[in-house]
Amino acid sequence: GGAPNAGAWDGCGNESGGVGGGVGGVGGGHGHQHLEVDPLALLSAVPGNAQCADCGAPDPDWASLNLCVVICQRCAGVHRHLGAHISKVRSLALDRDAWTPPVLALFASVGNDRANDVWEAKRREGIVTPARAAAAAVAAAAKAAAAVKAAAVNAAAAAKAAAAAAAKAEAPAADAQEEEAKEAGVEGEEEESGEAEEKETEKGGSEEDKQQQQQQTQQQQTQQQQPQDPSSSTSPS
Numbered sequence: 018g019g020a021p022n023a024g025a026w027d028g029c030g031n032e033s034g035g036v037g038g039g040v041g042g043v044g045g046g047h048g049h050q051h052l053e054v055d056p057l058a059l060l061s062a063v064p065g066n067a068q069c070a071d072c073g074a075p076d077p078d079w080a081s082l083n084l085c086v087v088i089c090q091r092c093a094g095v096h097r098h099l100g101a102h103i104s105k106v107r108s109l110a111l112d113r114d115a116w117t118p119p120v121l122a123l124f125a126s127v128g129n130d131r132a133n134d135v136w137e138a139k140r141r142e143g144i145v146t147p148a149r150a151a152a153a154a155v156a157a158a159a160k161a162a163a164a165v166k167a168a169a170v171n172a173a174a175a176a177k178a179a180a181a182a183a184a185k186a187e188a189p190a191a192d193a194q195e196e197e198a199k200e201a202g203v204e205g206e207e208e209e210s211g212e213a214e215e216k217e218t219e220k221g222g223s224e225e226d227k228q229q230q231q232q233q234t235q236q237q238q239t240q241q242q243q244p245q246d247p248s249s250s251t252s253p254s
Contacts (some may be wrong), residue, residue: 054199056116059111060087065130078109085124086132 057078060066069077070086079093080086081104088096089107096104107115 056121059121060109060124063125063128065128068129070129070133080107080109080124081105082107082115082120084132084136085127086129164253
């Protein structure tokens with residue numbers, strides 16, 4: 018892999034001569050050197066490099082040489098479409114010639130966290146990566162679930178309160194109806210009692226009249242059966 022564009026490392030705090038400034042550059046000064054270390058293992062241990070600098074995906078194994086960031090394969094494809102003048106992409110596992118000791122030393126001293134402090138300085142708080150979008154979706158789902166649960170609890174409480182209010186409102190009416198029913202029952206019993214007494218009185222009166230009639234009849238019969246006293250009769254003159 019050839020050297021990146023001149024001045025591309027300025028954002029990482031290096032000299033303006035690009036990767037070649039101060040360390041001889043990629044393919045210049047030192048030339049191709051044999052690596053005794055694994056670039057992927059070495060750079061994965063750098064703070065921030067356990068996740069893709071762009072989307073936050075775990076275990077990235079690609080990198081942008083001139084942006085000094087480690088990225089995942091998916092984002093590496095995006096960088097390639099941007100063009101080599103924007104991002105020069107290399108694989109940590111396959112492009113061994115690109116990872117000379119000076120380049121590895123530079124990447125090891127920067128890391129994704131420090132690099133993004135520069136590249137995303139103006140919009141890092143508002144940037145939406147897949148990982149952040151997923152976290153936001155989880156938080157939104159949890160918030161929505163909590164809202165639904167709270168709404169259900171409030172609805173149950175409101176229904177309970179409404180039922181209690183309805184029962185309280187119906188209680189006086191029920192008491193009044195019960196009282197009216199009791200009063201009607203008492204009046205009905207009194208009327209029935211009065212009617213019964215009248216009937217008994219009428220019955221008693223008729224019995225007495227009947228007895229008197231029987232006594233009078235008996236007296237008349239007795240008088241008719243008694244013989245007349247001859248002395249009481251007057252002889253004709």
